[in-house]
Amino acid sequence: MDQHFAINPELNAAGLAPSYATSKRLQIQNFLTEESAQHLYHCLANQVPWGFAYQDDGPKYKRAEELTKMSPADQNVLLQRLYKGAQNGFQYAYNCYPILDAYLQKWGQVPLLDRYLEFLNDQPMLDFIRTLTGRKDITKGDSQATRYGPGQFLKYHTDDVVEEKRVAAFVLNLTPKWDKDWGGYLQFYDKSGDIEQAFLPRFNTLNIFTVPQDHSVSYVANYATGQRYALTGWFRYG
Ligand SMILES: O=C(O)CCC(=O)C(=O)O
Numbered sequence: 148m149d150q151h152f153a154i155n156p157e158l159n160a161a162g163l164a165p166s167y168a169t170s171k172r173l174q175i176q177n178f179l180t181e182e183s184a185q186h187l188y189h190c191l192a193n194q195v196p197w198g199f200a201y202q203d204d205g206p207k208y209k210r211a212e213e214l215t216k217m218s219p220a221d222q223n224v225l226l227q228r229l230y231k232g233a234q235n236g237f238q239y240a241y242n243c244y245p246i247l248d249a250y251l252q253k254w255g256q257v258p259l260l261d262r263y264l265e266f267l268n269d270q271p272m273l274d275f276i277r278t279l280t281g282r283k284d285i286t287k288g289d290s291q292a293t294r295y296g297p298g299q300f301l302k303y304h305t306d307d308v309v310e311e312k313r314v315a316a317f318v319l320n321l322t323p324k325w326d327k328d329w330g331g332y333l334q335f336y337d338k339s340g341d342i343e344q345a346f347l348p349r350f351n352t353l354n355i356f357t358v359p360q361d362h363s364v365s366y367v368a369n370y371a372t373g374q375r376y377a378l379t380g381w382f383r384y385g
């Protein structure tokens with residue numbers, strides 16, 4: 148496989164660092180070369196066997212193989228149960244492909260995403276992120292592919308899992324076309340619950356932010372006609 152991914156050579160991490168340091172989050176457009184972003188997008192849109200991630204006494208994941216064994220009626224029963232759970236507590240429902248687990252367990256279903264995970268952990272990327280965040284102690288990145296469609300969401304949370312040693316969360320958004328009435332925003336809140344900032348899903352755009360920090364992916368409208376594709380994860384120390 149001769150697939151090669153690259154960061155947009157015009158970007159300057161040191162130049163962006165002061166803005167990240169001040170606001171604790173940043174949106175960087177045209178993050179990868181156009182060719183890299185197109186390859187990844189077509190992979191997410193056409194090749195990924197999407198499973199389903201949700202919460203049920205802890206994080207749960209159904210692989211694509213299990214999902215296809217469920218009837219549409221049973222899938223709907225599950226979704227309604229998740230909506231019920233969302234009434235009173237933390238909940239999420241979105242399609243997912245756990246790239247790091249797939250890599251470590253050698254699922255072998257999407258070789259391009261194995262190459263992407265290596266790219267994420269290669270020197271140019273780690274150096275860029277260390278310079279951008281000012282955190283020289285970052286040692287690695289993990290990632291999952293996500294797809295949010297109508298009726299899917301990720302409720303307010305902070306990404307704080309102490310033992311996972313997360314320094315910064317990232318969302319490499321790969322959604323080519325999105326309408327601002329469709330929901331699916333990455334939203335950040337202040338203490339009183341007002342939205343401080345919200346990032347529209349946008350093609351080839353890296354959203355990166357310090358952890359912990361209050362955020363959510365707003366509910367995708369039932370009338371949305373698109374899917375929100377992204378590669379998300381965390382850069383870690385130790
Ligand atoms: O997809 C996004 O914009 C954010 C995802 C997120 O917050 C998470 O997976 O923890």
Ligand SMILES: [Fe+2]
Pocket residue numbers: 304305306316362
């Ligand atoms: Fe998060």
